[in-house]
Amino acid sequence: MNRLWLSTYFPQTFTLAATLLLTSCSGNWGWYVVSPRTSTGRTNLLFLLDGLQWTVLMSITAISISVILGLLIALPGLSKQRALLISNRTYVELVRAVPILVLILWVYYGLPQIAEISISVFWAGVIALAVSDSAFQAEIFRAGVQSINRGQYEAAQSLSLSYMDTMRFVILPQAIKRILPALGNQLVYMLKMSSLVSVIGMQELTRRANELVVTEYRPLEIYTVLILEYLALILIVSAGVRWLERRMRADERV
Template structure:
């Protein structure tokens, strides 16, 4: 193997500039996914059957089709229908956020249903409105139970963000491809990017453990 990492050292700052794009896409998509997932989870446990059917249908669509297909439909397909082009950055946030929302909805739903039913009955007996009950009593307890699963979804989202390279967004993976083409050597830049993703996952794992530990001590 004729590996020569010295040839990509001058290009490492260029590759690392893609880290900002990657982190921004992941952070905004995670926020969108969490908000959407919470809304879908509430629909799934609502007494109105139509809301539950809608949430289940949404989840089945986004869990049953490939993420890269969803990304390409949003980036290439929507402009054909609407007549307006979508920037790769925005398309990535929408695709990852909508996809993540489907997975998070199941996690959040399970967390809500895992809360002791007595909490809900006590709040209803005291006349606490449903919205306040969910916001101040049920959801905070559910979040503690599902934090590991949410962190795992966030980590998965971080790794899957590399798919955005197929629509030309200047993320870590795309910049590694460009450097590989310029140097006529792809293995070294791809290994370097792999190391960057690995470090990101390790950091996120440690952050998740710290938050989980603080939540346990606060009980």
């Protein structure tokens, strides 16, 4: 397993490290801004890392909502009834057509005006990310459910299981196993897209980096650290998804 991990991630980590080493010799780099050896560097680093919790919290909350929302939207898309089908298509096409950044701005600045609610930066970000992602989740679920053999429905029907029980105990468990890689992809995508919420002032990783750049004026180093932060996060997520896939597959094989 360790060897697999190495062979998967070593090339890209190596390339990145080599690039950093080589270019840092050229004299254009000023690593002191984020150096753990100076007190300013340490303060700066901690300031950057402090955004991590918000990036993670926001992404996880958003993906949890979007998975549930996506499933609820996918179900009418699997129906044979025209009205249900149309409602599914309308939602998916409409939401998919809105850029995430635009949706974030709309939810944060626009929504309070029509709904007369005050909305925190965090929840504006979560709602925008979740809604935007739910359209993609719905399509993933739909494809997953449709990939399940018709015989599975027929067997469930012949046991006189209800529609809800058929979905819950027979179809969805199999569909989710199949779409796990795609769900993992969406989680990675969500982590990256959460950087956009920085535009409305969310103190997550990207916002922190932006603010530090303004005071320190070392964009190269600070944004490089930012890239490494995202890289570390996403490698952890990928490893987690792989582990989950292996575990779920282990159920069925000897």
